[in-house]
Amino acid sequence: MINVQRSLSVIEPVLIVHGGAGTVSEDRIPGKLRGVTLAAKVGYQVLARNGSVLEAVEQAVRIMEADRFFNAGYGSVLNIVGDVEMDASIMDGATKATGCLSGVRDLLHPISLARAIMERSGHNFLIGDGLHSFALDQGFQFLDPPGQLVTQYAKDVLDEWKASDQTDRSGEGGTVGAVAIDADGNIAAATSTGGVTGKRVGRVGDTPIIGSGTYADNRLGGISLTGDGDIIMKVCIAYDVLRTAELTGRDLQPVADELLDAMNASLGGTAGLVAVDSAGNVAVAHNSKHMSWAYQRGDTVAYGASKEDFNMQPATDSQFISLAEDRIFEVKSAH
């Protein structure tokens, strides 16, 4: 659907984000669009100031983790006992360094902890008590009192889910992700989520699993997934999209569309993704009704919330930033 191929030999930096695949009520779509456009602009600013792609995707994700309109950080969906338990991952395409975590609570910015795991833990993936003590050692502060990431909206959604037949796994979605490429061809990807409403305590989704929820390789591209993680992780879509495009010599966009359809045909489930190839071409694909997304390249921000939706505006247009600021969660000295 979206085809923005670049023919230039010089790579133009781009920062693309998604705000989750699902079915979003009309009244919440403007909030999602404000959040993704703000995140794309903030992430792109990092690139424009010669910051690294890792810093760019981390900062873009942090914007959405702090925004109640997304299922990540503040505003995360609730597990079956009404708590927020979050998963996140980040990957550096230059080195294939990865940082992944699962089941973290009371931390506003899991993506920053994922990056610390990648850079300073000596491992790829931490969980449980070890994750908690690593975070404390690194100076991360957990919210005290606990439970501050729980919103009334998330409580209402959990109540509705409990009152339903509990078979609908898609919901509104709201997982967040970002992928960036700089002028030197460095690529990074990051994804952060509260998972799915009503999940069991301890459930792990696709988001923190490298190759399923997130992947980055300067040669192949970068990608961030969202959707039914219990299905996505069975088909390792993140890696499969990038690798299939490489093997077939096709563009990411048709490959992504086809693999999402193939997943749905064989296993069910809806999902979405944003991706960037090694030349800086972007792909936006989803088989859910909605997925908010935005990217900035040069002075232009493109964004949308459904397949038919493709908008562009000058990045200097301030309307989204001013509207988004009042929704950012304020935490004293939050990491």
Ligand code: ASP
């Ligand atoms: N993929 C996430 C999970 O399964 C949820 C989502 O993207 O909506 O945890």
